[in-house]
Amino acid sequence: xxxxxxxxxxxxxxxxxxxxxxxxxxxxxxxxxxxxxxxxxxxxxxxxxxxxxxxxxxxxxxxxxxxxxxxxxxxxxxxxxxxxxxxxxxxxxxx
Amino acid sequence: xxxxxxxxxxxxxxxxxxxxxxxxxxxxxxxxxxxxxxxxxxxxxxxxxxxxxxxxxxxxxxxxxxxxxxxxxxxxxxxxxxxxxxxxxxxxxxx
DNA sequence: TAGATATTTAGACAAATATCTAAATAAGAC
DNA sequence: GTCTTATTTAGATATTTGTCTAAATATCTA
Numbered sequence: 001x002x003x004x005x006x007x008x009x010x011x012x013x014x015x016x017x018x019x020x021x022x023x024x025x026x027x028x029x030x031x032x033x034x035x036x037x038x039x040x041x042x043x044x045x046x047x048x049x050x051x052x053x054x055x056x057x058x059x060x061x062x063x064x065x066x067x068x069x070x071x072x073x074x075x076x077x078x079x080x081x082x083x084x085x086x087x088x089x090x091x092x093x094x095x
Numbered sequence: 096x097x098x099x100x101x102x103x104x105x106x107x108x109x110x111x112x113x114x115x116x117x118x119x120x121x122x123x124x125x126x127x128x129x130x131x132x133x134x135x136x137x138x139x140x141x142x143x144x145x146x147x148x149x150x151x152x153x154x155x156x157x158x159x160x161x162x163x164x165x166x167x168x169x170x171x172x173x174x175x176x177x178x179x180x181x182x183x184x185x186x187x188x189x190x
Numbered sequence: 191t192a193g194a195t196a197t198t199t200a201g202a203c204a205a206a207t208a209t210c211t212a213a214a215t216a217a218g219a220c
Numbered sequence: 221g222t223c224t225t226a227t228t229t230a231g232a233t234a235t236t237t238g239t240c241t242a243a244a245t246a247t248c249t250a
Contacts (some may be wrong), residue, residue, distance in 0.1 A: 004108055010179070011106035012238080013099060019179045029197060042239050049237095063196050063247045066218050074177065081173050084105070084114045107208080124227060137209050144207095158217045177222050185231050 006077055014038070015046050019055065019069060026068035028061075031084035100148035101172055104149070110141050114150065114164060121163035123156075 009015055014036060021027065021035055033043045047067065050056045054073055059066045104110055108116045111130060116122065116130055135145045141186055142162065154161045 007106050011102045011174075015143060016102070016240085022098055024181075030195095037131070038238085039240065040197065041199080041241080045238070048198085060197095060246085065197060065246095074179070078173055078176050081105075082169065084111060084118075084169070109208085114238060123226090134210065135227065136211080136229080143228085149192090155216085171202070 002053055003080060005049075005076065006055060006073070006080075009049050009053035009055055012046070015050055018046060018067075022056065022067060022069045024058050026059075028064040028066050031063070032067060046072075097148055098175060100144075101150060101175075103169070104148035104150055107141070107144075110145055113141060113162075115163065117151065117164045121154075123159040123161050123163050125159070127162060144149050144184060 010019075017035070018032060023031055029040070029043065029047065033040060036043065047056065047058075051058065054070055056067050057070050059068070102127060105114075112130070116127055122137070123140065124142065128135060131138065142151065142153075146153065149165055151162050152165050154163070
């Protein structure tokens with residue numbers, strides 16, 4: 001997994017909001033953009049950062065480019081986060 | 096919890112390494128710094144960012160300032176991360 | 191073909207950030 | 221009190237980053 005890319009991607013509030021918005025399901029770039037007050041170009045930049053971190057996947061559908069969450073990454077990422085802290089005495093699982 | 100501060104703090108690899116280093120237990124600023132090739136001033140800057148995010152706590156002990164992980168934050172933070180992704184374990188459609 | 195829509199790419203720019211050196215602060219040793 | 225050690229703060233600078241406008245690319249429709 002692309003650790004640094006994922007942490008960096010999540011550091012921006014707009015990108016976290018994009019991920020949140022994708023929780024409801026796949027959405028085109030334009031639909032995602034409706035919720036934000038930035039230009040399509042800026043949005044596209046954020047998509048690129050999220051893609052580079054493997055947090056989202058894309059699929060072209062006609063004129064549209066549809067974005068969806070790469071849900072499998074969450075496990076790796078959450079584990080990575082937990083791994084930054086000492087084991088929390090439960091189930092003796094070591095991080 | 097200081098969401099943005101925490102995400103931002105973790106975006107830097109040096110700061111993540113500092114947290115890792117603190118897993119072994121509390122440590123003075125100087126001891127932490129032995130593992131890194133940056134000046135004490137730069138290190139101090141990273142400490143400030145981590146403190147602002149409540150990820151570490153400090154305690155002066157004589158000449159030294161001892162840093163320790165604020166372990167309670169991990170739960171909030173992990174939950175926050177998980178919250179960015181769709182609920183898992185029920186519909187878990189992996190694709 | 192031309193034109194409209196959807197999205198990305200390129201280039202520029204201001205704000206944020208990581209780093210440094212130098213100076214300041216705090217505590218212990220003499 | 222003065223010196224030494226530990227750490228932070230202040231100020232400067234180069235890099236990174238988020239945003240914009242303008243242009244390019246891709247697809248659809250007539």
